[in-house]
Amino acid sequence: MRGYLRADGRKGIRNHVVVAYLVECAHHVAREVAMPFRAQGAQVIGFPGCYPNAYAQQMMERLCTHPNVGAVLLVSLGCESFDRFHLAKIVADSGRPVETVVIQRVGGTRISIGRGQQWIARQIEALAAAETVPMDVSELVVGTVCGGSDGTSGLTGNPAVGLAFDRLVAAGAACIFEETGELIGCEAIMADRASTPELAVELRRSVEKAASYYATLGYGSFAAGNAEGGLSSIEEKSMGAYAKSGSSQIAGLIKPGDIPPRGGLYLMDVVPDGEVRFGFPNINDTAEIVEMMASGAHVTLFVTARGSVVGSAISPVIKVCANPETYERMADDMDVNAGRVLAGTPLAEVGDEIYDLTLAVASGAQTKSEELGHAEFVLTYKSFEPIGPACLPR
Amino acid sequence: MSAPQNISASHRLLRLSASDNVLVATGQVDAGLAGINGGGVIDVLKPVTLGHKIAARRIEPGEKIIKYGVPIGSATSPIEAGEHVHVHNMKSDYTPTHALTETADGDT
Numbered sequence: 001m002r003g004y005l006r007a008d009g010r011k012g013i014r015n016h017v018v019v020a021y022l023v024e025c026a027h028h029v030a031r032e033v034a035m036p037f038r039a040q041g042a043q044v045i046g047f048p049g050c051y052p053n054a055y056a057q058q059m060m061e062r063l064c065t066h067p068n069v070g071a072v073l074l075v076s077l078g079c080e081s082f083d084r085f086h087l088a089k090i091v092a093d094s095g096r097p098v099e100t101v102v103i104q105r106v107g108g109t110r111i112s113i114g115r116g117q118q119w120i121a122r123q124i125e126a127l128a129a130a131e132t133v134p135m136d137v138s139e140l141v142v143g144t145v146c147g148g149s150d151g152t153s154g155l156t157g158n159p160a161v162g163l164a165f166d167r168l169v170a171a172g173a174a175c176i177f178e179e180t181g182e183l184i185g186c187e188a189i190m191a192d193r194a195s196t197p198e199l200a201v202e203l204r205r206s207v208e209k210a211a212s213y214y215a216t217l218g219y220g221s222f223a224a225g226n227a228e229g230g231l232s233s234i235e236e237k238s239m240g241a242y243a244k245s246g247s248s249q250i251a252g253l254i255k256p257g258d259i260p261p262r263g264g265l266y267l268m269d270v271v272p273d274g275e276v277r278f279g280f281p282n283i284n285d286t287a288e289i290v291e292m293m294a295s296g297a298h299v300t301l302f303v304t305a306r307g308s309v310v311g312s313a314i315s316p317v318i319k320v321c322a323n324p325e326t327y328e329r330m331a332d333d334m335d336v337n338a339g340r341v342l343a344g345t346p347l348a349e350v351g352d353e354i355y356d357l358t359l360a361v362a363s364g365a366q367t368k369s370e371e372l373g374h375a376e377f378v379l380t381y382k383s384f385e386p387i388g389p390a391c392l393p394r
Numbered sequence: 395m396s397a398p399q400n401i402s403a404s405h406r407l408l409r410l411s412a413s414d415n416v417l418v419a420t421g422q423v424d425a426g427l428a429g430i431n432g433g434g435v436i437d438v439l440k441p442v443t444l445g446h447k448i449a450a451r452r453i454e455p456g457e458k459i460i461k462y463g464v465p466i467g468s469a470t471s472p473i474e475a476g477e478h479v480h481v482h483n484m485k486s487d488y489t490p491t492h493a494l495t496e497t498a499d500g501d502t
Contacts, residue, residue, distance in 0.1 A: 151418060151445020154462070155408070184488050185464065211488055220489035227493035230419070230445030232459075232479065233486035236466035305445070325444060342420045342444075 001363045003135035004070065007095035011135045012067035013298045013362045014041070015127045016314060017120055019073045020064060021046030022087075023080035029101070029109055030075040033116035038373065040124045043313040045377045052081040055256070055272075055382040061090045062257045062294040064098075068314050070130065071097040071123040073116055078104030097123055138172025138263055140362055142299055143292030143315075144244045145178065147285035148306035150229020150323060154240025156350070157303035157322030157338040162246035163351025164301065164358065165265065169248040174260035176292055177245040178268035180210035181221035181281060185235030186242040190267070193250045198390030202253050206269040216276045225306040229323070244303060253391040255384050256291035261392055268295065269387075278381040286310055286376045289317060299361055301354065309333045311369025313377040316361050319368060320354060335368050405429035407436065407448060411463030416447040416479050418461070423448070439476045447479040459484050 003011030019042060021030035027046060034042040045063055047056045064072045064087065072091045076084045084100055091098040099119045103112045144161050146153060165175045183190060187207040194200035214220050220234035231237045251264030260266050270291055271281045282288050289300050289312045297315055302308065305322040307330045321327040324339030331337070335357060338350045361367055407417040408431045417430060419442050428438045428448075438448055447461065453473040458465040467484045477483070481493050 151447070155410075155418065155420070185466070189464075214489050218490070219492055220486065222489075222491055224492060224494040227481055227491060230443070230447060230480070232447070232481050232484050233467035233491055234488050235464075235486060236461060239462045239464060239466065323444065 001135045001137070001359060002132035003139070004067070004130055005133045006067050008065070010067040010296065011133065011139055012069070013135070013364070014068040014314070014316070015070040015130055016068055017042045017071045017073070017123045017127060018064060018069050018314065019044050019075060019116065019120070020060065022074060022076045022082040022084050023050050024048035025077040025080070026075040026103060029103055029112045029116065032113045033073065033075065033120060036117065037120050037124055041127070042120055042124065043375050045313050045379070047082060047379045049381060050080050052083070053381050053383070055384055056379055057083060057087070058257045059290070059294045059379055060087055063290070063314060064091050065094040065096070066293055066314055067296065068298060069096065070127045073119055074098065074100040075112070075116065076100060076102045078102045097126070135362070136172070137168065137359065140168070140173040140298050141176065141260060141296040142168055142173055142301065142358060143176045143178070143289070143295075143297035144301040144303070145285055145288040145292065146182075146241050146244060146303040148304045148308045149226055149231065149237055149240060150305040151231055152229070152323040152339060152342065153303060153305045154243055155322070156341040156347070157305065157320045158240050158243035160338045160341070160347055160350040160354055161244045161301050161303055161320055163348060164354035165244065165246035166248055167351070167355045168358065169246070169263065169265050172263040174263050174266065174296075176254070176260065176266045176268050176295060176297060178270050178292065179221060179241065179282070179288060180206045180267070180269055180271050181214050182234070182238050182241040183207050184211050184220070185238045190242065190245075190250070195249050195251050195393060196390065199250065199253065202388060202391050203250065203267060206253060206267065206271070209269075209273070210271040210281075213271050213276055213281065217280060229306055251393045253387060254295055255387055256382075257294045258387060259296045264393060268292070272382045273385040274383060277383070281382070283380060284378065286312065286378045287380065289315075290377060290379055299358060301358065303338070307333070309369070309374065310376045311367065311372070311374025313375040316367045317369050317374075318354070318357055318361060333368055333372070405431040407431065409450065410461060413460055413463050415450050415453055415460045417450050419444055419446050419448065437476045439474065440478055442478050449473045449475055449477045449479050451475045453479070
């Protein structure tokens with residue numbers, strides 16, 4: 001495995017040029033700038049809101065300095081509230097090339113696209129010549145999410161990812177599982193795996209917060225397709241989702257944008273703090289993947305059963321298909337057929353396949369969603385309090 | 395709680411934990427006698443699709459539905475052994491479940 005060494009010591013497994021729009025009004029220009037360079041690794045991310053938000057600012061700073069990112073073009077309309085100056089400074093301080101195109105300053109859409117493309121063309125050339133250094137499994141950050149779950153998820157895909165997570169953690173990698181709203185009912189058994197009694201309290205609290213947040217909203221983290229596939233309640237879905245975490249001791253609890261300080265298994269608390277505002281914690285699976293990346297995930301293991309097709313900007317997504325009937329229909333979108341466990345394949349064999357594939361993708365192998373050009377991204381409003389001292393390993 | 399490491403393909407109903415009162419379909423299961431992974435058979439009342447649950451015994455209203463050895467909700471009506479267990483006869487003990495009535499029944 002080889003990686004791109006960044007100034008902060010982290011290493012990337014990809015070398016993307018990111019084009020970041022700082023308000024929805026600049027989205028079209030950003031998309032047009034990146035379009036001709038898609039195949040060479042230019043990708044679009046951004047924040048649509050015009051009102052300032054500390055969470056969104058921090059997420060954009062983390063994403064623009066993600067180890068898989070080699071250069072950043074900021075596209076600003078000009079009158080939005082996003083602090084483009086601070087973001088540009090953070091990126092420059094990280095040692096990456098950064099440029100800002102302000103549409104209102106340069107004179108509109110056409111000239112902004114032209115200038116942006118000129119800059120991107122130069123960066124693509126420079127990044128293609130970038131050198132790589134040796135990289136170890138222990139330097140990887142791996143996230144896991146599940147989406148489009150059904151009654152097979154907890155039997156095949158999720159426990160198989162859990163086995164892969166156990167191997168990654170044993171090899172020294174940092175592994176992150178999340179969506180506390182999908183751990184409702186699992187809080188007691190999860191707290192038993194905490195590395196300290198103080199952390200156990202924090203883990204339990206994070207799920208209680210999620211339960212109360214979703215109760216106020218009136219819906220659990222549960223979609224119609226979950227029921228079609230045989231899941232009847234949020235706690236049933238949770239038991240399946242929880243299996244993704246494997247059986248390692250839980251080293252810490254982080255919030256979106258917190259980088260794990262060392263290897264081990266971490267829970268990400270994705271439900272905002274304080275009173276309920278801004279709507280649902282994560283409006284879709286992509287919002288979860290984006291938060292994993294903001295915490296440094298190089299790659300995300302995505303377990304789907306109904307059949308999600310998404311990938312992601314910045315970090316590759318490995319899709320593990322839990323349902324064998326779905327795999328038959330959508331094999332072209334799936335990296336791993338975990339549903340074959342139902343036909344007698346040992347779970348451990350699928351777990352090993354996921355582990356090996358994670359290392360292969362980290363070494364440059366393209367995932368199905370990368371081959372198909374998927375590069376989804378979404379970022380919305382949230383607010384968090386910083387994590388407490390009991391949350392991180394000492 | 396953990397999923398079984400190896401599953402036999404010839405038995406289409408899975409008991410995930412000894413204390414469970416529901417079985418999980420590992421493929422399309424027709425009405426009639428169906429084999430249970432690990433031993434035994436049960437008379438399935440109506441066909442169910444992959445991933446859906448069948449009552450392993452009679453379950454009274456208000457009784458917990460047990461899967462993976464833990465409660466996943468409560469029965470909202472009497473459930474016969476072999477009956478499909480889903481949103482029409484059980485509910486979450488936490489937040490209401492959102493389902494589209496056109497697609498949720500799992501009957502084919």
